[in-house]
Amino acid sequence: MKGGRGLTAHELGTPARVLLYSVRRAPWWTVVSVVSRVAGIAVALAFPAALARAVDAALGGAPGLVWLGSLIGAALLTGALEVWAAAAGGIAVEVSLRRGVIRRVLEAGIPGRRRFSSGDVGSRLVSASEAANLVSIVLSALGAVALSAGGLVALALIDWWLAVAFVVCVPVATVLVRRFVAETTGLMRSYRRLQGDLSARLVEALTGARTIQAGGTLDREVERVLAPLPELGAAGRATWEAQRRTVWKVGLLAPLTEVVVLAVAGVGVSDGRITAGSWVAVAGYVTIALGLLNVVDPLMGLAHVRVGTARLAEVLSLPAGPGGPRALPDGPGAxxxxxxxxxxxxxxxxxxxxxxxxxxxxxxxxxxxxxxxxxxxxxxxxxxxxxxxxxxxxxxxxxxxxxxxxxxxxxxxxxxxxxxxxxxxxxxxxxxxxxxxxxxxxxxxxxxxxxxxxxxxxxxxxxxxxxxxxxxxxxxxxxxxxxxxxxxxxxxxxxxxxxxxxxxxxxxxxxxxxxxxxxxxxxxxxxxxxxxxxxxxxxxxxxxxxxxxxxxxxxxxxxxxxxxxxxxxxxxxxxxxxxxxxxxxxxxxxxxxxxx
Incomplete structure (x- = not known):
């Protein structure tokens, strides 16, 4: 790109490259996001143990709320810091993405290319907002996995039978989530394409509004602009249907798993292997371990990023406009x-x-x-x-x-x-x-x-x-x-x-x-x-x-x-x-x- 290095299609080729691009554009905000996320995970894992200690201390007549209160304060602080860093870093990346895409649009002369009308380019730029949140999406997914793993380890430390009861349900959830991501990625790709087509038709109609009015073809033009709408609606409904099928299964699996683990913990309490406070901790840790099922939303966001950045990369893959690095010599204009x-x-x-x-x-x-x-x-x-x-x-x-x-x-x-x-x-x-x-x-x-x-x-x-x-x-x-x-x-x-x-x-x-x-x-x-x-x-x-x-x-x-x-x-x-x-x-x- 003339006038300095610009955004390239290669940098948006895969989610991993988009993530690397985002880190380079907002390095310090990424560091703050990672640190606050790690601190938040540590606080979340420590909270059930602190709650168990407080319960046991209360049953024994001793004070034990100071440590619990400190963790609540730390959780609020790390959460606020993470939101702030994610917003600031996301804005920096979004500005950079939009600037790079718009610059390539203007360089390549998009108005002269029917494939990329102004309406279509506008719809593609929406994907910059989603791609800008990729760091936050990845941290959410990794955080969910880390929390789940930490919760599982904590259950095993309390009683290994608790970990066994939990692990039995994991393969089912993994299959459900994987199938959901594969299905929705294709549906969202179709949805975005149709959405861009509809936007392009609308901009064309607005450009020719006087001709439409003079020709008395308003109804026909409305039908032409809205022609992709049935297919767009079908793609949207199919996406929500796929999400519905997955969510209710995951939603049913979570409480069943929780009931099984708590039942095993109850048996441990009756046998004297687990204290009353530890049973409370088990209730907290099983919820944390079930956080793995909450990875559906981050994976949905990742699918959005994959589809959106692929559409941005199509624009960036256009050859740059004419011109090169050579200086123009003085002359009279021959x-x-x-x-x-x-x-x-x-x-x-x-x-x-x-x-x-x-x-x-x-x-x-x-x-x-x-x-x-x-x-x-x-x-x-x-x-x-x-x-x-x-x-x-x-x-x-x-x-x-x-x-x-x-x-x-x-x-x-x-x-x-x-x-x-x-x-x-x-x-x-x-x-x-x-x-x-x-x-x-x-x-x-x-x-x-x-x-x-x-x-x-x-x-x-x-x-x-x-x-x-x-x-x-x-x-x-x-x-x-x-x-x-x-x-x-x-x-x-x-x-x-x-x-x-x-x-x-x-x-x-x-x-x-x-x-x-x-x-x-x-x-x-x-x-x-x-x-x-x-x-x-x-x-x-x-x-x-x-x-x-x-x-x-x-x-x-x-x-x-x-x-x-x-x-x-x-x-x-x-x-x-x-x-x-x-x-x-x-x-x-x-x-x-x-x-x-």
Whole structure:
């Protein structure tokens, strides 16, 4: 992972690795949890003996409650300390897990992968909370086993027949618990998968709420979103049924075992082998020994962790986004494509990698059937020019734009920025050299000022206002309730206004390359002309790549790259290409020619 070592799928491969990861992330809290758990076990094992001593002392007329009171105080203290350490350590691990998974999600460009929609990723992140409690779960299970073993040893020390009576019931309980864990693990895996599917469908529906309302398809969409619900309910009921079958058997086995052991102890009292106080101790120790049956809850938690971390590991196993450790050399912004080929994978969306300014919902290229979006593209973009990329829908315009700034790695070939392969350049350096603006810019930040300054360090108010002025956004911003300090959740922006804010964010700092992926499509003709004039004149000297759909936009650039079926059909000035009937057809014959 770029920028330092991050969370890997290997670290979540097995519960043992998750446990090791948790210990590394919260070492001191783990130590406190272990110490308090061990102390609690010691106190619990000492308590029945102290109670027996107190009973015998009371029957003999001597005081014996001091030691018993001290143990009660120690039990309260160790219990509180354990809860505190478990909570603090769990929070530290959960934060680390969520940070690692979210970082990989953003690096890998999850929005461009249908397998992991935002709703599905959200449901998977819930597993981080369960995994964060793994130390506590393991300590609970080990503590139950240790207590049970200690109780059994104490019974044997009092009278070995007591231990024999108890051990007879252990194999039955072991078989029940093992069968329960094996059954519920598979059921929970199915339940989590269906839960993620339902969440993903809901997020998709919310995203397309206006389309659903306009199409009058509300009932049909509700049915589509809830389609996994019957199967989800069946998986949930099956899990509870498995737990019910196990719990009642374990619940029946516990009192039967206790009755048998106490009956044997009663015989010992009548024979004079066991004192009255020791009989009281037996009642305490048999309850402690039966704690082994309480390991069902920790094992259930362990099954949750196994399923949840496996789902997190699927996200972490995705390849990281483009970029490497190489430094970007100084240069004027020359871009070269050498035999570049990009394939669509299973009809998935391309060009969605995420890196600072690329978190917008931009135009994307889709190629059904897994064909080539770009096929053997060779192209030289001279530095300092304004270049329009034109072509029909699906020609690969947005994919080419994503490649130029290193948001997408080609399947074959290489893309060079000032002689450096962008696939090997450090992403942080690329973001300082390349700025993007998209068709639907994401409004990130608290205020309008923050949104424009997002991704640029130490940007002054003057620079933000200048950027907004350059893209004709200053006027409507100053009409907002608090101007540039207006909270974004109070800004009812039109599509054109949002695009102008996105453009301002792209031009707020001097970068050698500026890439506009359909970033002026919602502007009216007059505003688009003003913005294009800024891009061609005031920003002269930067390399500017504009994905264009209007003849007027292409006419104002220095060079046009004409894409057709994933290949470069022609390059040249707009005036020269306009002579081609097929080129004019891209914009419609009725569109009048506008001189450069």
């Amino acid at each position: 871009i070269t494509f050498r035999s570049v080929t990009v394939h669509a994978r299973d009809g998935a969306v391309l060009g969605g990698s995420v890196a600072i300014d690329a978190r917008d919902e931009g135009s994307v290229s889709v190629c059904a059937g897994g064909g080539a979006v770009l096929d053997g593209v060779d192209l030289d973009i001279p530095p300092g020019l304004a270049v329009a990329v034109v072509g029909r829908s699906g020609a690969g315009k947005s994919t080419l734009a994503a490649l130029a700034g290193g948001l997408l790695r080609p399947d074959r070939g290489e893309v060079l920025l000032d002689g450096a392969d962008v696939a090997e350049v450090c992403p942080e350096e690329l973001r300082r050299a390349v700025a993007y603006a998209f068709e639907r810019p994401a409004l990130l930040g608290d205020t309008v000022h923050d949104m424009i300054a997002y991704g640029s360090v130490d940007v002054s108010r003057e620079e933000v206002e200048l950027a907004a002025l350059r893209v004709s956004a200053d006027g409507f911003i100053r009409r907002l309730p608090d101007g540039y300090d207006t909270a974004l959740d109070r800004v009812p922006l039109s599509g054109g206004e949002a695009q102008r804010l996105g453009l301002a964010r792209a031009v707020v700092r001097e970068r050698r390359v500026l890439i506009l992926d359909d970033a002026t499509s919602s502007l009216d003709t007059a505003t688009e002309a003003e913005v294009t004039m800024t891009l061609t004149r005031l920003l002269a000297g930067r390399t500017r790549i504009v994905v264009a759909h209007r003849a007027a936009t292409a006419a104002r650039t220095d060079l046009v790259v004409w894409l057709e079926d994933g290949r470069v059909r022609a390059t040249g000035p707009h005036d020269l290409l306009w002579r081609e009937p097929d080129y004019r057809a891209l914009f419609g014959e009725a569109v009048p020619r506008e001189p450069a």
